[in-house]
Amino acid sequence: MTKTRLADNPETQKAAPKEKNFTNVLKAFAREHGADLIGVAPIERFAEAPAEHHPAAVFPEAKSVLMLGRRILRGALRGMEEGTNLYDYSSYGYTWLERDFIPLLVYRVTQFIEDRGWEAAPLYPYPVEVTPEGIPVASDRPAPNVTVDFNLAAVAAGLGEIGYAGVFLSPEYGPRQRLGMIVTDAELEPDPLFAGKICGRCNQCVNDCPLGAMSGETTVRIAGRSFAVAKMDYDMCGRCKNGAQPNTFHPEGHADRLGAICMRSCVHQLEKDGKTGGSFKQPFRKRTSWKRDCFGKIVVQGEPLPRVGCFNAGQPVDGGGKR
Ligand code: SF4
Numbered sequence: 378m379t380k381t382r383l384a385d386n387p388e389t390q391k392a393a394p395k396e397k398n399f400t401n402v403l404k405a406f407a408r409e410h411g412a413d414l415i416g417v418a419p420i421e422r423f424a425e426a427p428a429e430h431h432p433a434a435v436f437p438e439a440k441s442v443l444m445l446g447r448r449i450l451r452g453a454l455r456g457m458e459e460g461t462n463l464y465d466y467s468s469y470g471y472t473w474l475e476r477d478f479i480p481l482l483v484y485r486v487t488q489f490i491e492d493r494g495w496e497a498a499p500l501y502p503y504p505v506e507v508t509p510e511g512i513p514v515a516s517d518r519p520a521p522n523v524t525v526d527f528n529l530a531a532v533a534a535g536l537g538e539i540g541y542a543g544v545f546l547s548p549e550y551g552p553r554q555r556l557g558m559i560v561t562d563a564e565l566e567p568d569p570l571f572a573g574k575i576c577g578r579c580n581q582c583v584n585d586c587p588l589g590a591m592s593g594e595t596t597v598r599i600a601g602r603s604f605a606v607a608k609m610d611y612d613m614c615g616r617c618k619n620g621a622q623p624n625t626f627h628p629e630g631h632a633d634r635l636g637a638i639c640m641r642s643c644v645h646q647l648e649k650d651g652k653t654g655g656s657f658k659q660p661f662r663k664r665t666s667w668k669r670d671c672f673g674k675i676v677v678q679g680e681p682l683p684r685v686g687c688f689n690a691g692q693p694v695d696g697g698g699k700r
């Protein structure tokens with residue numbers, strides 16, 4: 378029996394990417410399969426990325442980077458916000474979302490692209506701070522493993538900006554999303570860079586961190602844009618008992634902060650300021666937030682934090698953020 382090749386198949390050709398609306402068809406497919414955020418960056422927007430973090434180092438013929446996001450349900454943060462159930466965020470808001478729900482979406486969209494004759498490389502958000510774990514296979518190639526910064530890629534795809542806490546913010550959900558990436562040789566219609574402003578430098582993330590992990594300032598750049606962000610003491614985040622989760626991929630990876638008090642404060646503040654979408658009937662934060670020191674002891678308003686054993690950049694922490 379003769380096998381029909383993809384290019385000979387009139388059904389496939391009907392939806393070939395040369396059609397003007399391929400990007401729209403692709404986006405509609407991704408949306409149907411659960412994407413809350415979809416953005417396209419042409420590969421040129423990564424010109425400032427070093428080779429060890431460049432998508433084209435993984436796929437040299439790449440023309441486009443497709444970013445897909447799924448929201449962290451506001452309710453998945455509820456038990457965390459109340460301090461009464463930390464497991465469900467850990468599953469629905471972190472590991473299942475990042476390891477199951479988003480990879481399934483990315484896989485389906487990757488199939489959709491490859492069924493139309495383009496190659497599509499699905500990438501996972503491995504921590505960019507982990508040092509390469511191999512030797513280069515050729516003098517002109519970076520060592521494995523190349524990792525791409527998904528936060529910056531989302532900015533390049535026009536989905537939002539980097540907030541002062543150093544976390545990607547979208548106008549739909551603020552910090553409440555996780556991301557998937559597909560690098561393809563299909564020339565997709567690019568999305569414009571996000572032109573608005575989400576982070577209003579309210580400093581709630583800094584003030585609400587009980588361990589004083591954010592201080593000073595630095596800059597991150599992508600696609601010709603730069604963002605001022607707080608310098609982070611990630612050792613503190615690794616010891617944080619306020620909703621931060623250990624990096625599930627690598628022990629050297631930074632702790633996940635999206636469920637921690639710093640970012641829950643950001644969710645609340647952005648909603649309060651009308652910066653993020655959604656029409657919830659009740660505010661996110663309804664009670665004074667709970668806080669714990671780096672030993673797990675409850676921080677009581679007005680009482681000093683312990684000075685011994687809790688270090689911030691080599692200095693004993695005396696209170697860190699505000700109580
Ligand atoms: S809490 Fe305020 S300053 Fe911090 S990232 Fe969110 S909006 Fe920006």
Ligand code: SF4
Nearest residue numbers: 586614617621637639
């Ligand atoms: S994760 Fe914890 S230690 Fe790190 S910035 Fe947020 S609240 Fe502070």
